[in-house]
Structure formats: structure tokens, C-alpha cells
Amino acid sequence: MKVNNLLLSVFLVLSFSVLSALSSFNIPHIISANDDQIIDENLIDQTKDFKKFEPTWESLDARPLPEWYDNAKIGIFLHFGVYAAISYGSEWFWNNWKNDKVPEYVDFMKRTQNPSFTYQDFAKSFTCELFNATEWAEIFADSGAQYVIITSKHHEGYTLYPSSYSFSWNSMDVGPNRDILKELSDAVREKKLTFGIYYSLYEWFNRMYLSDKYHAFFQQTYVNNKMWPELQEIIHRYHPEIIWSDGDWEAPDGYWKSKEFLAWLYNESPVKNTVVTNDRWGSGMPCKHGGFYTCTDRFNPGKLVEHKFENAMTIDKKSWGHRSNTVLDDYLTKDELIREIVSTVAINGNIAINIGPTMYGKIEPIFADRLRDMGKWLRINGKSIYGSKPWAHQKEGNDTWFTMKHGESRDSVFVFIFEYPYDTNAVSIASLADFVDSSSKVKLLGYSGIVKHQLSESKNAFKIQFPEKRFIDKAGLFSVWTFEVDIPKQK
Structure with a gap:
């Protein structure tokens, strides 16, 4: 009996030690189709057992790009977040102010805010009280675009839906008190357009990410506890058919566990047969691996690109987010916009045309005007764009x-x-x-x-x-x- 008690004690100590050690690996949660229920905590590494697509670039790159994307040609990109409440400089305001300490941004804050004001305080002004998803969707449908991509989360970390992994820094808890993704995805699909999301892998000031970065990305606390489960949550809730990844450049794809994520996405996710992805999955990855290539922002090389690519560009030439300090010359004219579409499609590209809504949730008249002119042109000339292919001469x-x-x-x-x-x-x-x-x-x-x-x-x-x-x-x-x-x- 004493021996048995001793063995039991040793067993309990060892078990506790093993469990403590395992907890340090920060095993990621695998989100179920039930939005709020976590049903599995298996290691990401188990994706190696998937039979169709393996977590290797050779296997993932062999996946055919779903045909709908090549035929669609034209999409709308939306950069929408707390930076719209500042509406100055660019969507990188927080980083430019606090990290890089760009004089223009530092001076702006000194002129307009008291010294104790934080970036988070701007979220109270991101009210979106004029946001009408149906109105947005009507503009997009009139534009002739076939898909819509919105920033579910930019580098600031603020999510446009009630993320389970972003407490008090999302559109339900602070600001609009609305699920922007839900409202927009429903309205867009009502207009027979395809819905997609942009997602920043990294966050400028997330402490878990900064700790991983400090440890030269040899630990993956942020990936396991934030990035992976949040991405899966978005996919299960909103079924986006475009995953536009960004913010990857500071770390290799191995840190982000990109190959494992894409294997899950292509094999097990609710959008596995129709989803398309881009190429921003780790430093050195753009223009090399992924679904469609983006290479760099506003990528339009002017000559044939054999691999399908997307020219993600902006009507406001200087910013992706909304700016109040624009002048008329900052905006593309209708002629410039339509020519950009043609010169992109001719060389095997799709084009994602970005606009930045205001903090009130309105699409400004100049953006709506450009998009509707584009739609007028496409209603006449769409036969030459949608479903077309590059010719022998571009x-x-x-x-x-x-x-x-x-x-x-x-x-x-x-x-x-x-x-x-x-x-x-x-x-x-x-x-x-x-x-x-x-x-x-x-x-x-x-x-x-x-x-x-x-x-x-x-x-x-x-x-x-x-x-x-x-x-x-x-x-x-x-x-x-x-x-x-x-x-x-x-x-």
C-alpha cells in the first residue's frame, strides 16, 4: 500500500510536469462551425495527415485557382478601421506616430490632441452611424465589380466584427457597436457579389507578437493564441471566399505556420472548394507562393505575367484609408481608372480597386462617382473584360x-x-x-x-x-x- 501510494504520487507529479510543459507550447484552438464553441485543441502539425493538400509549398501551389476568380476580373477593396476616425496621412497613422515618430504625425497630435490622448481613444469617434451596408453594396454592384474585400483587421489589430480574441478592440465593443462584417457580407451576397476579407497577420503593438519578435520568432505564442484561432473564427462565421493576407514580412512563413493554415483551408474549411488566397504568407513569399500573386502594392508591370496576379491599387493615389487632407489631384480620374483596368486585365491580372470610407460609414461622392463611371463603361465594354484571356499580343x-x-x-x-x-x-x-x-x-x-x-x-x-x-x-x-x-x- 505504501509502495502504491508512492507510485501514485510520482505519477501525479510527472503528469503535472508534462501538462505544464505542454501548456508552454500554446496549442492553438481549432474553431468549430459553431461560432462560440471550441471542440478541439489538436496541434497544427496534425495537418500533415491531410490527404489532398499537404502543408508544403509544392503541394499547395499545385492547387488550381478556382475559375470564378479569373473570370471575375474586378473587385472592390475597402480599408476601414479606427484610422478613418483620424483621417490624416494614411492608415499607418499609429505606427508612424508611435513607432517611427514621423515629425508630421507627431506634430499633428500635438496640434489636435492633449498629451494624454492615446490611439485607442480614437475608437470612440469611429462611430459608423451612417453606415448602410445595402447602400454600399448597391454602389459596388453599379460599379461592375464582381467581388468585395474588406479589412477584417488591419495592422492596428482592431477587428470589424466581435472577435473572441480581441476583447474591447473590435467594432462591437467600442465604436460602432455593430458587426460590420456580418452586415456587409449579407448585403454584398444579396447583390450576387463574392465576399472576401483582408487580414493582417501581424499587429504593431500586440504584446504576444512583440514577445515572439523579441525572441527572434523562435516562439509562436501570438500565432497559436491569436492569429490561427481568429482566422478560423472569421472563416467559420462569414465564409469569405477570398483570404487576402498581409503583414507577413517581418517573419518567415514557418513562424506564421502558413503552410499548415492553407492546408487546413483547402482541405477542411467550409470554403475549401471556392476560396482563393494571395501570396503574402511570410517574408520572401510574395510573387513566389500562394494562389494569386500580388507581389507589391499597385502591381502592374505592363507585360504578360504567366501566373495569375492581382493589381491591388487605390483611387486615392497616396493612401488606402480615408484622408481629409486630400486635394483633387490625389484621385485617379475616370479615364485613368478605366485604363488601369484594361492594362491589368490584358496581362493576366485581376484588379482590386480600393476606397476608404469615412469614420461615419459613408463612401464619399468622389469615390462613388469614379465607381459608377467605371460601371457605365463596363456595361458597354464588359464583354471584353469578364472571362477574357490575354491574347498573343498584349x-x-x-x-x-x-x-x-x-x-x-x-x-x-x-x-x-x-x-x-x-x-x-x-x-x-x-x-x-x-x-x-x-x-x-x-x-x-x-x-x-x-x-x-x-x-x-x-x-x-x-x-x-x-x-x-x-x-x-x-x-x-x-x-x-x-x-x-x-x-x-x-x-
Whole structure:
């Protein structure tokens, strides 16, 4: 009996030691489909048992990109958070003020706030009382965009939904007292648009992250207790079909456990068959691994990119978040915006067009105006954009671009003209000379009349005659003019 008691005591001590040791690994919670219930605490490493996609870049990169994304071409990006309540400089205000101590931002705070004012105090002004998700969704639908991405959490750590892992620093606890993600995802889907989320892997001032960083990322407390469970919570609650990762650059993908997360996402998540992801999953990863590539902000290299990419860009040329200190020249014109769309799609890209709503939850008229002009153009010319593919030639000079579509018996090449030929009222396109034949016909999208065309006598250019300008203007054609040329089917 004494021996048994001794053995029992030893067993209890050892058991306690093992449990204490295991707790130091910060095993991540695996979130269930029930929003508030945690049903499993298995190690992330168990994703190695998944049969379809392994947690290796070789396996993950082999996953085909869901076809809907390539066909969609155009999305709306929204940067919305506490920084909208400051509306000065950029969405990086907190970092620029406290970390980098940029004089402009330090001076701004000295001029406008008392010395004890904190960044968190701005959240009280992020009220969103004019936020109407249905109104937003109507603007996005009118724009011709096919998907919408919103910052579920930017680098400041504030979440636009009641995160279980961000107490008192989310849109339900402080500020709007609303679940912005829920309202917007419902409204967007009501308009038959696809809903996606941006998620910052890191947070500037999260103590768990800063501790991991201090320890050279050899510990993963933040990843296990914040990033992983929060991402899974968002996916189970809102079923986003785009996961736009960011904030990855300070640490390698091994720290973020990116491969394990993507294996779970592609194999087990509720959006496993339709979800698309980008390439920002660790330092050195952009333009190398992931679903679609983003490479850098506002990525538009002007030449064909073999791997599907996305040009994430802004209508406000200087900021992603809302700014009150803008001037008119800071905004893209409708012509610049539409040309950016064409030059992106022609080289195998999608485009995500960013706007920054105000702290009251309104989309300012200048953003709505640009998006609705874009929609007017797409209602006429969308045939040349949605579902199109890059052609053998992507551009001729700087003002003529091409896309194409395969047909049953013949193919269509779409010719985009950026500058109206006022002097000649015609364009000669060398790239088409070797592709057209005697049966080729030409249409000007949005115009019902006959378009004259001919192969030059030297057969080194295909000449297209514009209709009279008064007829083009009457048809409401503007910014970029699109001709559809049918050609023999390409092999």
C-alpha cells in the first residue's frame, strides 16, 4: 500500500510536469462551425495527415485557382478601421506616430490632441452611424465589380466584427457597436457579389507578437493564441471566399505556420472548394507562393505575367484609408481608372480597386462617382473584360491593348484604344495583320452601326475606321473605345 501510494504520487507529479510543459507550447484552438464553441485543441502539425493538400509549398501551389476568380476580373477593396476616425496621412497613422515618430504625425497630435490622448481613444469617434451596408453594396454592384474585400483587421489589430480574441478592440465593443462584417457580407451576397476579407497577420503593438519578435520568432505564442484561432473564427462565421493576407514580412512563413493554415483551408474549411488566397504568407513569399500573386502594392508591370496576379491599387493615389487632407489631384480620374483596368486585365491580372470610407460609414461622392463611371463603361465594354484571356499580343505601343475570347468556330480579339484618333479618325494595328482573314468582321462595342476596316495593301497592318464622333458620343462611349475583331480560331 505504501509502495502504491508512492507510485501514485510520482505519477501525479510527472503528469503535472508534462501538462505544464505542454501548456508552454500554446496549442492553438481549432474553431468549430459553431461560432462560440471550441471542440478541439489538436496541434497544427496534425495537418500533415491531410490527404489532398499537404502543408508544403509544392503541394499547395499545385492547387488550381478556382475559375470564378479569373473570370471575375474586378473587385472592390475597402480599408476601414479606427484610422478613418483620424483621417490624416494614411492608415499607418499609429505606427508612424508611435513607432517611427514621423515629425508630421507627431506634430499633428500635438496640434489636435492633449498629451494624454492615446490611439485607442480614437475608437470612440469611429462611430459608423451612417453606415448602410445595402447602400454600399448597391454602389459596388453599379460599379461592375464582381467581388468585395474588406479589412477584417488591419495592422492596428482592431477587428470589424466581435472577435473572441480581441476583447474591447473590435467594432462591437467600442465604436460602432455593430458587426460590420456580418452586415456587409449579407448585403454584398444579396447583390450576387463574392465576399472576401483582408487580414493582417501581424499587429504593431500586440504584446504576444512583440514577445515572439523579441525572441527572434523562435516562439509562436501570438500565432497559436491569436492569429490561427481568429482566422478560423472569421472563416467559420462569414465564409469569405477570398483570404487576402498581409503583414507577413517581418517573419518567415514557418513562424506564421502558413503552410499548415492553407492546408487546413483547402482541405477542411467550409470554403475549401471556392476560396482563393494571395501570396503574402511570410517574408520572401510574395510573387513566389500562394494562389494569386500580388507581389507589391499597385502591381502592374505592363507585360504578360504567366501566373495569375492581382493589381491591388487605390483611387486615392497616396493612401488606402480615408484622408481629409486630400486635394483633387490625389484621385485617379475616370479615364485613368478605366485604363488601369484594361492594362491589368490584358496581362493576366485581376484588379482590386480600393476606397476608404469615412469614420461615419459613408463612401464619399468622389469615390462613388469614379465607381459608377467605371460601371457605365463596363456595361458597354464588359464583354471584353469578364472571362477574357490575354491574347498573343498584349499591347501595341502604349495606347492600344488587347484581350481575347475563344468562340465555337472563330475567336474574338478585343482592341482597346486609349487615345481617340482625332486627326485621322482611324487606327492601323500591325499586331492584327497576321491573324485576320477575308471573313473577319469588326464591331465597336456599344455602337450598332457598321465599322469599316481593311487590311493594308502591304498586308502589314489592319486599319479600322472609327464612326463619326457625334455618333460615338451619342452612344455614350467614353474613356477607352473597344473594337471586337473576329479571327480564325487559334490552336
